Every structure is written in structure tokens, then in C-alpha cells.
Amino acid sequence: MITSEMQAPAVTPENRLDFPPGFFWGCATSPTQVEGDTVNEYAGFRARDGSNPDMGPAHLRRYRYDFKCLKSLNMKAYRLGFDWGRLQPGPMAELDRDALLRYLEMLAELRSHGIEPFLTLFHFACPRWLAALGGWLHPESPAWFADFAARLARFTDGEVRYWVTMNEPVGYAALAYVFGQFLPGRRWRYGQYATALGNLQLAHARAYDAIKAQSPEAQIGIAKHIKEFMPLRAWHPLDRLGSWLALRRFHHDGLRRFVQAPSRSDFIGVNYYGRLRTCGLTGFSPACGSSRADLARYGADCDDMWEQNPDYLLPALREVYRQYHLPLFVTENGVATDNEQLRLRLLRAHLLKCHEAVGYGIDLRGFFYWSLMDNFEWIEGLGKRFGLMAVDFGDDNRRRDLRRTACVYGEIAKNNGFLPAT
Numbered sequence: 001m002i003t004s005e006m007q008a009p010a011v012t013p014e015n016r017l018d019f020p021p022g023f024f025w026g027c028a029t030s031p032t033q034v035e036g037d038t039v040n041e042y043a044g045f046r047a048r049d050g051s052n053p054d055m056g057p058a059h060l061r062r063y064r065y066d067f068k069c070l071k072s073l074n075m076k077a078y079r080l081g082f083d084w085g086r087l088q089p090g091p092m093a094e095l096d097r098d099a100l101l102r103y104l105e106m107l108a109e110l111r112s113h114g115i116e117p118f119l120t121l122f123h124f125a126c127p128r129w130l131a132a133l134g135g136w137l138h139p140e141s142p143a144w145f146a147d148f149a150a151r152l153a154r155f156t157d158g159e160v161r162y163w164v165t166m167n168e169p170v171g172y173a174a175l176a177y178v179f180g181q182f183l184p185g186r187r188w189r190y191g192q193y194a195t196a197l198g199n200l201q202l203a204h205a206r207a208y209d210a211i212k213a214q215s216p217e218a219q220i221g222i223a224k225h226i227k228e229f230m231p232l233r234a235w236h237p238l239d240r241l242g243s244w245l246a247l248r249r250f251h252h253d254g255l256r257r258f259v260q261a262p263s264r265s266d267f268i269g270v271n272y273y274g275r276l277r278t279c280g281l282t283g284f285s286p287a288c289g290s291s292r293a294d295l296a297r298y299g300a301d302c303d304d305m306w307e308q309n310p311d312y313l314l315p316a317l318r319e320v321y322r323q324y325h326l327p328l329f330v331t332e333n334g335v336a337t338d339n340e341q342l343r344l345r346l347l348r349a350h351l352l353k354c355h356e357a358v359g360y361g362i363d364l365r366g367f368f369y370w371s372l373m374d375n376f377e378w379i380e381g382l383g384k385r386f387g388l389m390a391v392d393f394g395d396d397n398r399r400r401d402l403r404r405t406a407c408v409y410g411e412i413a414k415n416n417g418f419l420p421a422t
């Protein structure tokens, strides 16, 4: 039970911040961003810097090594995705045997290291056949997705306990049909946005039922992007209205659709990357990095992508928990930077807020750092360095090196807590 009067425990350097036993310390990735050998709609796609997903960290080739690294970092969980397009060559088709065997091998390998897989089924990329048929605008798309989920649940046979049906469906639909940044790159098509979102909601609900039918013990949810929205100019009525609308549409309405009947969820994943400032009704700052310099005037703390604000993670978690009372995971949080001091400072600051959330009685069960390794960032390409492991994209073998933050995070996971001052 949480009430506004409850206080989080005071934090002093002597006061070790312990997390609940069994807390899932983890890292996250998504298939298109790390695998290589891309076969979904992003095959051949070029980001702003000219790079494409195949130039990324080649995780599909190097996952055994990567899982050893997870193990050496004392990770308890790994949030990975299986690529729908790689597994299913057409609507309702049999799963591709080779792809399935390789993914099953990955699960077995994770288990052999004692690492719990959290499996994402849709992370922004449609199979090519689905894209050709109209993507999430197609009325059969929910049924096709549920069929994919059912087959996977059957073949994984209880091996996967935590399922994230989809990653950030509300943000995805907006970026694909309103802001034109994700494929199919449409702008201001509000009707299509609403159709896609409706189908995604249905797809989640049907996939939920399909997985539960196979595996009643499975825990199933979505990962929802939560941002702080703030008016760029506090005095400007449209900026203020923009913030209010974004908060309502993206957070409250968006989350409700996927959590409450007729949808269902056993937990809620929160992806948190800080603050967006609204300018007018349709503009956000920084727009994928474009106006970070301007934000400095407002005293903003920015990485190479976003304005960061660890403090808001606490009210965000409190609000979601107050509304739904479901177990929560921070399914993504991380920083795009070459500056290791900044990465480390922000990791600690976010973990401090997670600890406070636990102190308030919120049932927070895990934290997943985005990302295990440098990867292909959707719009920006290879230059945005989110990884705990630095990847040399010029090297044939995509050499990996652990960054300092990785080692600190590994110690935190090992101790299930940390001293705030160290």
C-alpha cells in the first residue's frame, strides 16, 4: 500500500541501498538493433548516418560470448527479442526450423548461466510479408501475431516465464504514423495511428491468451515508454497544452488500453529515458538530438539523445503502481554517450530512484540496462553509444570491451545493492 505520507528511507553514505531478494538485475537488447543478418522490414534500411542494422554488433554470431559477459557481470536476467520475420515466413506459417533451433539454443545457453530470459515478441520491426500487407493496419494482424505467440509458446514449452508481447506500442504507432520516423514513415496520419494502435492492443490481448493457454504460469506484459513531458516555455499556453495532451494520450490512455480489460497484463514494464519538452501541440524538444544545445539554456542535463531527469522516474513508477497495482520492471533505462562519467552518474541516479520506489512500497522487481552493447539506433544509426560493452563496428569480429559502468553495475548486481557514495 502506498500513500503520499510515506517517506522513502533517508540515504546516507553509511546507509547501504539494498534491493529486495530476487531482484532481477539485467540488460536489454532488441533483435533488429543487435542481431545482424536482418530479414525483417529494416533489411537495407539506412539511418541518418548512412549505417544499417547489418553493420551492428552481430549478436546472432556472438551471443555465446555476450552471454558469458552477462554472467561475468552477475546479471540475473536478459531481456532479448526473437525476430518475428526471422521465425515466421508468412501469416500463420510454420516457424522456420533453423531460426527456431538457434533461438531455443540461446534460451538454453542463458539458462545454463542461470540467467532468466525476458522475451519480447515485437520491438518496432514487422516481418517483410506483414509490411507488404499493410503492417498493423491490416485487420488480420492481431490474429497473425497471436498465432506467432501461440507457436512460440508451444515450442519454448515453459522455458520462458516472462513475456513482453510488445515494446512501446503507443510510441511505436506515433513514430510510424504521426511523426514519420519509424517504418512505414508516415506523417500526420491520425486515422492510421488509431487503427494501428487498436490492432496492437488486440494483438497484445490475443497473444496474452494464446501464451497463457500454453503456459498458465507465464507472466505477460508490455514495455511502456514513460516520459516526463514539460512545456519548453512555461508561459506558453500551447506548450502547456501540448504537455498535458502528451501526458494524457501517451501515458494514461495509452497504458490503460494495454493493461485493463479487454486487454490483460501480469506486470508492467516501464522504459524510461527522461524528459521531452513540448513546443506547441506537435513538437518535441530535443527532437532526436537536434536541439540539445538550446536546452542547455534551460539548465538541462543531456546525453547524446535526450534530456535526462532521473528524479521523474520515481513519480512515474508511483503513478503507474497507484493506478494498476501490478508488479513493475524498469524494462529499459540507459544513456547514449561516450562519456563514462556521465553514464555512471546517471545509472546511479536512476537506481537511487528505483530504491526509493521500493521504499515507498512499490512492487518493483527488476531493472534492465539499455543496452548490453552498443547497437544500431533506429533513426540515428551506429553513433549513439548506449552499451555497457563498447563495440568496434570497424572490426570484422565486432570486438567488444566492457566499459567502466559495466563493472560497477556488475558489482551492484552481485551485492544486490550499493552504497550511494561509492
Ligand code: BGC
Residues within 6 Å of the ligand: 030, 033, 167, 168, 225, 271, 273, 305, 332, 370, 377, 378
Ligand atoms: C527503444 C529502443 C531504443 C531506445 C533509445 C527505446 O525507447 O525501445 O529500441 O534504442 O529507446 O532510443
